[in-house]
Amino acid sequence: MTTKAPEPANSEPKSSSSPPNVVVMVRLDTHTEEGRLRSFWVSESQLCDVSPVFKAAFQGRFLESREKSYRLEDTSPSTAACLVNWICTRKSFLHETTENRNWQEYYLQLAHLYVCASEYLILDLVDLLEANFICSLRTNLIMRQPNFHPGSLCVDVIYGNTPPSAKLRKILTAFYAAHAPSPGIYADANLRAIMTDCPDFRDDVAAALEKRKRDPYKQRKRGPVTKQYQNDA
Known part of the structure; x- marks a missing residue:
C-alpha cells in the first residue's frame, strides 16, 4: 500500500488563511468495492494535528489545499469510518462491548x-x-x-x-x-x-x-x- 503523493496545484497558493476560530472542514474520499464514492467530513485542524501527511497536503501548495479533499487510497469505507471516529473522539472501537x-x-x-x-x-x-x-x-x-x-x-x-x-x-x-x-x-x-x-x-x-x-x-x-x-x- 503506497501513500498517494499530494498533487501540485496549478494556481498560486492562497494569499490569506481562514479567520481565527473558524472550523474548516475537509473531505476524505474513499470508494466501496463496487466503486461508489463514500466521503467523510472532518475538521482540518484535527486532521493536521494527528498526521504530518495530511498537514503537508492541506497546508502546502497542493491541489488538496484548494479543493479541501483527499482521496484515501486502498482504504475501505469501514476503515475510513473508524479512522475518522478516532480523530474526532480519540477512542478506538476497542471500547465497544x-x-x-x-x-x-x-x-x-x-x-x-x-x-x-x-x-x-x-x-x-x-x-x-x-x-x-x-x-x-x-x-x-x-x-x-x-x-x-x-x-x-x-x-x-x-x-x-x-x-x-x-x-x-x-x-x-x-x-x-x-x-x-x-x-x-x-x-x-x-x-x-x-x-x-x-x-x-x-x-x-x-x-x-x-x-x-x-x-x-x-x-x-x-x-x-x-x-x-x-x-x-
Whole structure:
C-alpha cells in the first residue's frame, strides 16, 4: 500500500488563511468495492494535528489545499469510518462491548486500521492499536474464548502492508511463538499455507521460537500475557 503523493496545484497558493476560530472542514474520499464514492467530513485542524501527511497536503501548495479533499487510497469505507471516529473522539472501537464479538472480524478490522494509521504516520493511533491488540489477546486467553487467535486473513493484511520494522508484526510472531504447543493455534490450514507463501512471517515465527529457546526463563514461566508480548516484541 503506497501513500498517494499530494498533487501540485496549478494556481498560486492562497494569499490569506481562514479567520481565527473558524472550523474548516475537509473531505476524505474513499470508494466501496463496487466503486461508489463514500466521503467523510472532518475538521482540518484535527486532521493536521494527528498526521504530518495530511498537514503537508492541506497546508502546502497542493491541489488538496484548494479543493479541501483527499482521496484515501486502498482504504475501505469501514476503515475510513473508524479512522475518522478516532480523530474526532480519540477512542478506538476497542471500547465497544466484547459480548458476542466476532474476534476474527475484530482482528481484521484492527489490522486494516493499523495499516492505514501507519501509512499516514498517525503515530498515536498506531501505538493505541498495538496496545489494543495485546489487550485483546490477553482478554481472550483469560476468558478462554474459542478461535481467539488472529487468523490467516489478519496475518496476510499485516505482512502484506507493513514494513519489517512494524511492531505489530513482532507482537503477532511473539504470540505464535509463545503458544506454539497449543493445538488450536496451528490447526488453521490457511495459516499454514500463509507460512508457506509468506516467508517473512514464517521466518519471524521461527526467530521468535529460537529466541524463547535461548531464554530459560520464558520456557519456565510465561508470566502476564501483556508483559510477555511487549517484552518479546
